[in-house]
Amino acid sequence: MASRVYVSRLGVLMAMLLLMQGHSGEGVLYRRLYIPAVLPEADTCPPVAEVTAPSHVQLVRFYCIIRCNAEPRCKFITVLGRKCRLQTFRVAPGYSQPGPASLPSYVTDSAAGSPDLALNKPAVQGATYRGYPNPTTVVNGVLCRTDPLQCACTTIADAWIQVDLEASFAITRVVVTASFSYDLMFFADTNIHVGDTGSYLTDPIVGSKDGSHPTTDFQEFTYSMSAQGRYVTLHRPASFSTALCVCYIQVYSD
Structure with missing residues (x-):
């Protein structure tokens, strides 16, 4: 019995030392x-x-x-x-x-890590595809999806999703998560716009998703950039005649 207590206390002591080490300036x-x-x-x-x-x-x-x-x-x-x-x-x-x-x-x-600037910020999109949730799901910060209807999906005619960061930031990275099983095909041929106007017609394109499809579920697509803006907009041009569906949008200023 005594040895079992000793091991447990030793484990706790090791955890405390690790935490103290973190507070010493190494994070x-x-x-x-x-x-x-x-x-x-x-x-x-x-x-x-x-x-x-x-x-x-x-x-x-x-x-x-x-x-x-x-x-x-x-x-x-x-x-x-x-x-x-x-x-x-x-x-x-x-x-x-x-x-x-x-x-x-x-x-x-x-x-x-670095705070996600998009976390719980206002999110809007073009018309919502029937049965899918409000686009705020893509910025709620809880990274768990087990059903395609937990992701956001637009209609074909109005394929854009936008996050309002509520202030202009120097943005270095945008991470978009989509699902292979759950409508990944609808995150392709998509442009990422960052700017202060809130319109994909005027805010510059800072990244683009090509037409290729990965082979894993809930894959993260990371786009490095040097951009400035309040609005991050994903837009799929009408010429592709398909909807736009994603599960998360994360924005960073590393």
Whole structure:
């Protein structure tokens, strides 16, 4: 019994040392965030497990961090008293929804990264294809999709989706996620515009998706750039006569 307690305390001590090392100027290894207690994506992308810290463990979150590190599918942890969920979905850098009904969670610093400028910003699009959700789904920051109808899709005649960053930023990277199984064919031959007018007719093209199709689900397409603007617009020219469908849009100023 004594040796089991000793190993557990040693593991907790190692986790504490790692966290302290992160605070010494090399970057925090784990960042606290909050997720809503009721989150639809948590049901569609359930945790690897819900584990309970042994009674002799005082620092539950460190115990959970160790368990998460040992599980390749674990992206971050959510703490519920002496229990924790080893979550399988990702959240966008900068994501946090504090509130009375929110749960404390911890994500690795490498997963935290630079804040996503598009996170929870206003998103609009041309006419919405029947049955698909409001385009705000592409900027909600919860990176879990198990159904094509959880992604945003326009009509053929009005194929554009736009994010209003609410201020003009120097933009270095736009990341678009689409799905091979879930309408990837409708993210092709698409231009990315960045500017301050909010119109794809006047804001310059800073990146383009060609007509090729990848072979994996929920693939991220990263477009590096040196652009300035408040609005990020994806537009598929009418000459292609197809809709525009994407699952996430993330914007960074690294």
